[in-house]
Amino acid sequence: MIRRTLADFENFANFSFVFLKKALELAKSVGGRNFRNMINFGIDLGTTNSAIAKFENGKVEIFRNPLNLKQTLPSVVAFRKNRVIVGDKAREYMQRDPNNVVGLFKRKMGTSEAYKIASLEMKKTPIQLSAEVLKELKKFIHTGENIEAAVITIPASFDTIQSNATKKAGYEA
Numbered sequence: 001m002i003r004r005t006l007a008d009f010e011n012f013a014n015f016s017f018v019f020l021k022k023a024l025e026l027a028k029s030v031g032g033r034n035f036r037n038m039i040n041f042g043i044d045l046g047t048t049n050s051a052i053a054k055f056e057n058g059k060v061e062i063f064r065n066p067l068n069l070k071q072t073l074p075s076v077v078a079f080r081k082n083r084v085i086v087g088d089k090a091r092e093y094m095q096r097d098p099n100n101v102v103g104l105f106k107r108k109m110g111t112s113e114a115y116k117i118a119s120l121e122m123k124k125t126p127i128q129l130s131a132e133v134l135k136e137l138k139k140f141i142h143t144g145e146n147i148e149a150a151v152i153t154i155p156a157s158f159d160t161i162q163s164n165a166t167k168k169a170g171y172e173a
Helices: 006-029 033-038 088-096 126-138 160-172
Strands: 041-045 049-056 059-062 076-080 083-086 101-103 115-117 122-124 150-153
Touching (some): 041 160, 049 126, 076 088, 083 126, 088 101, 126 160, 150 160
Parallel strands (some): 041 150
Antiparallel strands (some): 041 049, 049 059, 076 083
């Protein structure tokens, strides 16, 4: 069993935000002036944890979960009756109710695989589950801004199909 410490998660968060900053800088440097002004957020849609940040005036603002003030959100989705629960609370349900909780779904992005959700009596695709994580991340934004355009980081190993599936999840959110 691998034990994770708070320092491990802080290291992940620091790496993630440096990566987000670079992705936002790159995206803003590409194309014409209108394109640079459109991109206002960066999202790390991670296999284990996700985060959202804004790069403005040379600084990265990392948005925190308003419920627990953490900078990252576990990429776990639970379905309880008519509710969708994302993040830490969903991860808590993973042991108690595994038939209604899904994690690690990002590894199947771009495939035809779907996850059976017992309480819904239906299946959810990795795109739909990723869209739920992205919707939850939008709730972190405390400035009242809307996401007009965002950079969503993906693993370098993702192919075009997986990249397009991630983009589709962004549109669904």
